[in-house]
Amino acid sequence: MTADAKTKTTRQRGSWKQDPEAVKADILRVAREEFAAHGLSGARAQEIASRTKTSKRMIFYYFKDKENLYREVLEQAYRDVRTGEKALELENLDPVAALRKLVAYTFDHHRANEDFIRLVMIENIHRGSHVAESDTIRAGNSPVVEQLKEIVERGQQQGIFRDDIDPLQLHWKISAFCFFNVSNEATFSVIFGNEMTTQTGQDSLKADVVDTIVKSVLTTST
Amino acid sequence: MTADAKTKTTRQRGSWKQDPEAVKADILRVAREEFAAHGLSGARAQEIASRTKTSKRMIFYYFKDKENLYREVLEQAYRDVRTGEKALELENLDPVAALRKLVAYTFDHHRANEDFIRLVMIENIHRGSHVAESDTIRAGNSPVVEQLKEIVERGQQQGIFRDDIDPLQLHWKISAFCFFNVSNEATFSVIFGNEMTTQTGQDSLKADVVDTIVKSVLTTST
DNA sequence: GGCACAATGAACCATACGGTTAATTAGGTG
DNA sequence: CACCTAATTAACCGTATGGTTCATTGTGCC
Numbered sequence: 097m098t099a100d101a102k103t104k105t106t107r108q109r110g111s112w113k114q115d116p117e118a119v120k121a122d123i124l125r126v127a128r129e130e131f132a133a134h135g136l137s138g139a140r141a142q143e144i145a146s147r148t149k150t151s152k153r154m155i156f157y158y159f160k161d162k163e164n165l166y167r168e169v170l171e172q173a174y175r176d177v178r179t180g181e182k183a184l185e186l187e188n189l190d191p192v193a194a195l196r197k198l199v200a201y202t203f204d205h206h207r208a209n210e211d212f213i214r215l216v217m218i219e220n221i222h223r224g225s226h227v228a229e230s231d232t233i234r235a236g237n238s239p240v241v242e243q244l245k246e247i248v249e250r251g252q253q254q255g256i257f258r259d260d261i262d263p264l265q266l267h268w269k270i271s272a273f274c275f276f277n278v279s280n281e282a283t284f285s286v287i288f289g290n291e292m293t294t295q296t297g298q299d300s301l302k303a304d305v306v307d308t309i310v311k312s313v314l315t316t317s318t
Numbered sequence: 319m320t321a322d323a324k325t326k327t328t329r330q331r332g333s334w335k336q337d338p339e340a341v342k343a344d345i346l347r348v349a350r351e352e353f354a355a356h357g358l359s360g361a362r363a364q365e366i367a368s369r370t371k372t373s374k375r376m377i378f379y380y381f382k383d384k385e386n387l388y389r390e391v392l393e394q395a396y397r398d399v400r401t402g403e404k405a406l407e408l409e410n411l412d413p414v415a416a417l418r419k420l421v422a423y424t425f426d427h428h429r430a431n432e433d434f435i436r437l438v439m440i441e442n443i444h445r446g447s448h449v450a451e452s453d454t455i456r457a458g459n460s461p462v463v464e465q466l467k468e469i470v471e472r473g474q475q476q477g478i479f480r481d482d483i484d485p486l487q488l489h490w491k492i493s494a495f496c497f498f499n500v501s502n503e504a505t506f507s508v509i510f511g512n513e514m515t516t517q518t519g520q521d522s523l524k525a526d527v528v529d530t531i532v533k534s535v536l537t538t539s540t
Numbered sequence: 541g542g543c544a545c546a547a548t549g550a551a552c553c554a555t556a557c558g559g560t561t562a563a564t565t566a567g568g569t570g
Numbered sequence: 571c572a573c574c575t576a577a578t579t580a581a582c583c584g585t586a587t588g589g590t591t592c593a594t595t596g597t598g599c600c
Contacts, residue, residue, distance in 0.1 A: 383588075
């Protein structure tokens with residue numbers, strides 16, 4: 097009443113605590129989900145803001161513009177995934193067991209990080225222009241290839257792996273299987289049915305993928 | 319002349335021929351390129367119109383709205399690709415040779431149809447909602463799986479292929495390799511270098527992919 | 541030729557959307 | 571506590587964009 101009446105043009109504003117880091121983290125988390133769900137052009141700044149504890153203004157205050165926010169989301173996503181890739185302890189396993197474990201792990205890991213997969217899909221739609229601009233992404237060359245190289249060398253020393261294996265190409269093949277499994281699930285199941293999407297389908301597929309990769313590196317028993 | 323004199327407030331409009339089918343085809347062609355390049359939300363109606371011989375008006379006249387245009391683009395793309403998939407004449411080849419030919423062909427075919435790959439990527443970003451709505455896409459179950467099934471059965475009869483092969487799962491593995499090769503080229507080469515993008519890299523990869531698939535179906539010589 | 545209807549062009553519209561301006565508050569420092 | 575700056579709120583803005591209105595022209599048909 098009286099208090100209300102006194103609100104000339106400017107009204108009473110609520111009080112608030114400052115917590116910049118939490119606000120930034122909040123924005124990044126929601127932005128990641130929104131970009132993963134709708135892509136760069138499909139995501140809406142207003143929608144990101146709404147799902148945040150803060151306002152649209154703060155998004156541009158901290159992240160300059162939409163594209164820059166997207167880039168930071170990408171960088172964080174790559175950072176997170178790479179962090180989670182470590183410590184498989186493959187050194188104590190024989191080469192075949194190590195490879196099996198690595199492939200199975202990658203299969204599950206991709207499944208469990210669908211948002212990351214989707215961000216990479218989106219980035220490929222944009223022809224990788226944003227990852228190309230990010231030094232931090234280009235620099236942190238995923239350690240998986242190094243692990244593979246080590247496994248391959250041990251297998252070759254033991255004479256059970258072929259001599260013409262390119263670790264990068266091997267990594268490519270593993271990635272192709274594990275990535276495609278998540279990235280193309282939607283269209284594949286619409287066209288060919290849900291057979292491979294079910295739990296048993298995925299189990300069968302994982303076993304097949306692991307076997308296929310292992311067979312591709314073993315020396316052909318003459 | 320008399321016709322010229324009649325131009326009150328409305329000015330002389332250029333004359334034109336009617337050719338609805340050509341106009342529609344023109345729009346579809348450009349729209350396909352634009353959607354493949356920028357995605358559903360990223361593509362601009364005005365930009366599609368500009369690259370067309372017709373106007374933005376006609377896009378909505380013939381295709382109702384953007385989403386419907388996108389759906390028709392998708393349908394046409396699937397139709398085209400399936401048409402191009404036929405006639406490999408694998409019946410006369412022994413199972414291994416037939417499989418090798420099919421895989422190598424798929425590898426090249428995906429490479430040569432990048433726009434289609436990109437449309438499928440985009441559709442997966444949208445969780446396949448548009449292909450799901452299209453009867454014509456769901457219906458025309460790609461004949462490749464049938465071809466594979468036939469090859470597999472022949473191989474099994476000859477005792478050179480394993481007995482536990484699921485043709486659909488085999489198709490999945492071939493697709494994974496050939497699709498990923500195109501879909502993830504951008505990010506993969508940014509992060510791991512261009513080694514696999516060069517002509518020699520692609521040749522080596524294709525050979526590896528073919529071998530890997532073939533080895534996965536052969537009976538393990540005990 | 542003239543009628544009905546499909547096809548087309550030009551201009552227009554409502555609004556969604558990325559981004560900004562301006563005022564206000566919190567919190568640290570001397 | 572006074573003062574400065576970073577953080578935050580509320581309101582606003584210009585324009586890009588999907589879509590439409592309306593008048594006009596082509597075309598087959600009787």
